[in-house]
Amino acid sequence: MRKSCSQTFTHKVKFRDWEFEVNSELTRKTYAKAIGGFSEGCDCKYCLNYYPQKDEIFPEEIKILFEDLGIDYHKESECVSSFSISEFSNVEEYLDKLHGYGGWFHFAGNIISGKDLDSNQNIYDITPITDKFSIGFRQKNDLSFFESDVPLVQVEFAVEIPWIIGEVVED
Numbered sequence: 573m574r575k576s577c578s579q580t581f582t583h584k585v586k587f588r589d590w591e592f593e594v595n596s597e598l599t600r601k602t603y604a605k606a607i608g609g610f611s612e613g614c615d616c617k618y619c620l621n622y623y624p625q626k627d628e629i630f631p632e633e634i635k636i637l638f639e640d641l642g643i644d645y646h647k648e649s650e651c652v653s654s655f656s657i658s659e660f661s662n663v664e665e666y667l668d669k670l671h672g673y674g675g676w677f678h679f680a681g682n683i684i685s686g687k688d689l690d691s692n693q694n695i696y697d698i699t700p701i702t703d704k705f706s707i708g709f710r711q712k713n714d715l716s717f718f719e720s721d722v723p724l725v726q727v728e729f730a731v732e733i734p735w736i737i738g739e740v741v742e743d
């Protein structure tokens with residue numbers, strides 16, 4: 573019996589200074605099976621503030637890239653807040669100013685060329701796409717949705733978003 577080779581097809585995706593080898597079919601299937609993003613499964617206030625804003629968080633350029641890669645941006649593997657309460661001197665400021673978040677996704681494939689976040693261990697050298705959104709790539713598989721043992725690229729992002737849920741978090 574011949575082994576199915578449907579999961580070995582790859583194509584090249586270019587994005588800015590990067591070139592990736594991508595199995596978008598496997599990536600798309602994996603995201604279709606995932607029931608939701610990390611933030612939907614969490615009831616902390618950071619996540620409650622994050623998930624209703626997903627459609628606004630990702631710049632158009634990134635939505636197009638994710639479509640090529642097979643990633644569903646609604647289904648992040650991890651979502652973390654990167655701001656500290658001490659950045660805000662009072663509740664009004666807290667509700668007015670933007671709040672830093674980060675998170676990541678994966679796609680099946682490899683980085684062929686372009687910056688790899690792991691190649692420089694000292695600096696977290698993430699690339700700005702807009703004044704609020706930055707992105708970077710590394711060969712890694714933290715908390716991935718993928719069941720098979722294929723090489724994965726971890727797509728890491730940082731973003732600044734408003735606080736929309738009213739309730740303020742305490743450290």
Ligand SMILES: [Zn+2]
Nearest residue numbers: 614615616619
């Ligand atoms: Zn949470």
